[in-house]
């Protein structure tokens with residue numbers, strides 16, 4: 091069954107995904123990128139950046155009352171972060187499924203954290219938790235001109251769109 095082009099376009103979403111300094115230092119970039127790529131999501135922005143502590147505090151502003159906030163912001167700004175935007179139908183919610191639970195002790199095997207991380211303070215990857223957060227995080231990490239809109243030849247095979 092071919093999906094209607096308009097219905098497909100309406101379901102398209104973008105989410106912010108970042109490989110944290112532990113994932114970069116452990117050489118897990120290609121492993122993590124490939125999981126999103128093989129699933130059928132489209133990469134629309136990517137850059138390696140060492141965020142300042144102030145920037146990390148902005149990124150995690152929702153957590154500023156939590157006891158781990160300071161350590162978390164020190165950690166995020168301690169080295170290179172691979173910042174990305176991925177696009178696809180349902181990518182915000184399903185991206186979080188690919189990532190797994192916040193605490194790797196509770197992440198299912200087969201998820202990124204379940205397979206590749208052990209403790210919550212070094213859980214290697216960030217993913218936006220909803221449409222509003224995705225919008226805000228993409229705007230915080232990327233200039234509009236860094237987001238690349240393009241048609242992938244694979245899309246008609248991934249979505250069955252005519």
Ligand code: UDP
Nearest residue numbers: 158162191192210211212213215216217219
């Ligand atoms: N975190 C932590 N200790 C905790 C809870 C969270 O160090 O008890 C860190 C962890 O790296 C997590 C990040 O804070 O990924 C953000 O927390 P959030 O609850 O937003 O989890 P996420 O959305 O990353 O799954």
Ligand code: MG
Nearest residue numbers: 216217218219
């Ligand atoms: Mg979160």
